[in-house]
Amino acid sequence: MAQRKGCLIGCGVALVLGIAAVGALVFGVGKVVDAAGETMLEPGVYRSVNVGDPEDAVRAKMPSGESFIKGALKSGGPAEPEGSACSWYVSADDSHGDTVYRFCFKDGKLAEKVEYRMK
DSSP states (O other): OHHHHHHHHHHHHHHHHHHHHHHHHHHHHHHHHHHHHHHEEOHHHHHHOOTTSBHHHHHTTSOOOOSTTHHHHHTTOOOOOTTOEEEEEEETTOSSSOEEEEEEEETTEEEEEEEEEOO
16 A cells, blocks of 8 residues: 555656646747747848938837847857947748848947848
């Protein structure tokens, strides 16, 4: 009887841990999908803005661009203009997912927009 009780307790603990692991996995996948959504940009949006456009009008057309993958998007890109604040996005229309759009803002205007391949 004591062995059966110990087995039931062990099985119960394993079940709870398994459910917790699945929950953490689903939560993690959700966070990755959210991050990807915040960095995806349609090529039409990239083409629709021009250097000199007001920063607030340009940013209104884009997702936040803030995610944990921002560091990877920076790799391989040209140097950032001095004194600017930049945002990076992945082309939503790129089957390889390696086209990056970078927008740099300075003094309330779009100072530079660059398209390059992520390395």
